[in-house]
Amino acid sequence: MRYYPVFLDIKGKSAVVIGGGAVAGRKVTGLLAAGASVTVISPRAVKGLEALAREKRIRLVKKAYRNGDLEGAYLVVCAASSKAANEAAAMEARARGLLLNVVDAPEECGFIVPSVIDRGSLIIAVSTSGKSPALAKRLREGLEDVIGEEWETFVDLLGAVRKKLLKSRMNNVKKERVFKELVHSPLPGWIKGGDEKEINGFLRRLLGPGFTLRALGVGLKGV
Structure with missing residues (x-):
């Protein structure tokens, strides 16, 4: 295994993207989704990045990269069309010990994005x-x-049940049996079909009257 797989918590962390093209735009979208504070450094930027800057969702610095621009950064993505700019920014990132991704150059990266x-x-x-x-x-x-949007609700439901069961007096052996039955149940299909009655009936039979979608605070999309 060449890479150690991890999930980074970058909420509120400073992420600098070098480059203002479409590739940089896709990287910015992912960083924003994870809650990073994003700065884009590029002389030019695609319309999507310009719009994000107007909405104050990112900081757009319209200039060429210069040494020192990465001060205070936690993570750096080099996605410029200029190879020289990417190499220079990568050199500074390494010198500062920052998390570094260079687009289309995995050998230069400290991490790659799956x-x-x-x-x-x-x-x-x-x-x-x-x-x-x-x-x-x-x-x-x-x-x-295979794994559609219904799985998002399924995971939320499992989390809500687990939270409630951990506070209950149910013994650990029974909890383990219940969790196993839940994860192997037809719940994803019922969720996809919006079958609230079937879901609640299953939860009540397995767990008791206090376990319904409403009681657990889990909603079905479109229901």
């Missing part, structure tokens, strides 16, 4: 260690067909 399926609290990452992003994308798209 292809991701985002289902709320359920996050599935697919990586080919930088050897074939196209294959990672194909695998991700295949998994997306």
Whole structure:
């Protein structure tokens, strides 16, 4: 295994993106989704980045990268069209000990970004260690067909049940049996079909009257 897989908590952390093109834009979207405080440094920027700057969701610095621009950063993504700019920024990032990603150059990276399926609290990452992003994308798209949006609600439901059970007097052996039955249940299909009655009936039979979608604070989309 070439890379150690981790999930980073970058909420509120300073992330600097070098470059203002479409690739940089995609990187910015991912960083914002994870709650990072994003600064983009580039003489020019695509319309999407300009719009984010107007909305004050990112800080856009319209100039070429210069040494010293990474002061205070936690994470750096080099996505400029200029190879020289990427190399210079990468050199500064390494000197400062920052987390570094250089687009299309895995050998230069301190971390690489996988292809991701985002289902709320359920996050599935697919990586080919930088050897074939196209294959990672194909695998991700295949998994997306199998693991639909209903799995986001399913995970939320499992989390709500677990939280309530951990506070209960149920013994650990029974808790383990219940958790196993839940994860192997038809719940995802019922959630996808919006079958609230079937879900609540199953939860009551397995766990008792205090376990319904409403009582657990879990809603079904469109229901």
